[in-house]
Amino acid sequence: MPETSLRVLVIGGGIGGLCLAQGLRKAGVDVAVYERDRTRTDRLEGYRIHIDPHGAKALHACLPAETWETFVRSTVDLGSFRFLTEDLQELMVMEQDARGAAGSGPTERSHAIDRVTLREVLLAELDEVLHYDKKFERYERGPDGEITAHFADGTTATGDVLVGADGVNSPVRKQYLPHVERVDTDAYGIGLKLPLTEEVRAWLQPPLSTGRSMIMAPAPFFLSISVFDRTAAMDDLPETRGDDAYVGSAFVIRRGACPANIEALDGPELKGLIERLVGDWHPQLRRLIAESDPESALLVPYKTSVPVKPWETTNVTLLGDAVHSMSPVGGMGGNTALRDADLLCRQLVSARDGKVATTEAIRAFEAGMLEYGFAAVRKALQYQKQGLQSNKVAVSLSRVFFRAMNGMMQRKRQPAREPARSGARR
Known part of the structure; x- marks a missing residue:
């Protein structure tokens, strides 16, 4: 036509x-x-x-x-997508190739x-x-x-x-x-950005130094961490106005656990709130929050x-x-x-x-x-809803599930045992 x-x-x-x-x-x-x-x-x-x-x-x-x-x-x-406890115990790891077959376009x-x-x-x-x-x-x-x-x-x-x-x-x-x-949903999100300088690279250790990590704790909040680093291939990249290397954190918290005036808090106050709530978490997690740029803090009421x-x-x-x-x-x-x-x-x-x-x-x-x-x-x-689960029994069951799934995935990656040769002694 x-x-x-x-x-x-x-x-x-x-x-x-x-x-x-x-x-x-x-x-x-x-x-x-x-x-x-x-x-x-x-x-x-x-x-x-x-x-x-x-x-x-x-x-x-x-x-x-x-x-x-x-x-x-x-x-x-x-990179890999990990589920971790607040003590950085590994629950489950999803490798990148699980989302796209090796060699795929x-x-x-x-x-x-x-x-x-x-x-x-x-x-x-x-x-x-x-x-x-x-x-x-x-x-x-x-x-x-x-x-x-x-x-x-x-x-x-x-x-x-x-x-x-x-x-x-x-x-x-x-x-x-x-x-x-x-x-409104039952959550706020607070974003933070930590520039990935040489000083930060020196102290930020695995598993937080690459890929993505979901920190699950028996509390009405969770933390998502993503490392973005394109400096290794800068010579082959077009010039843009974006940042080239940083660690982005998204702290998601149930509304009922927030101070009543949360929408009036400025960047340093929002960062301080997160620091207090994760005060008993692993030192690497606490330092990651503490050294993030307070001016990058962004509060987002989660709606749907x-x-x-x-x-x-x-x-x-x-x-x-x-x-x-x-x-x-x-x-x-x-x-x-x-x-x-x-x-x-x-x-x-x-x-x-x-x-x-x-x-x-x-x-x-x-x-x-x-x-x-x-x-x-x-x-x-x-x-x-799953991330904001604060019931300790439910979180414990989730951790058992993730560990079991991770064990199954690890076993699948191991090469099969060599079969016994014919004629071998019994």
């Missing part, structure tokens, strides 16, 4: 919106992104992000070949990349379609079905499809689906979207956190947004090519997105 015209307006320049724009631009679809940030460098902060195979496949599908190669070169291996395995670096990659070659300082206020649907977006500066933009990729507080969602809710039933499809839709925001535990939010971007891109290209009506393409996207998106929401809440 002959190609038709299709103009897509994307509200929001986060991970999902930029990935969608890259994919549509690659396919030759008329796309424009409207971002409330005033400049390209307004969001230059953050920690590393874990890109799983779903996210990697989406990026590979949407990014031009050269930009995809830049992404791959900008990542580092995740970059779309089949997980990656770690600095969030700032990932944003720089996603912004590549989008200068002509990205419009900054555009705070979305509302949209109107014209008699012919076209959508006009109105911005705070008095300007407008008109297109055939409007995509709300504008995050957890999405103004598009509030107008389009005002009944969709986000609610309430599952929503399918709605009547129109030429307005949503992706990522705008529709299925989730607890950060498990690192699935960004990957799900990338998956949304890939699926919506493919559906809109089919509509542009006249293979299917635009509303039918969006309906197919929404059906898939709601299914896997809210499955991820449920899984993230499950992970959070």
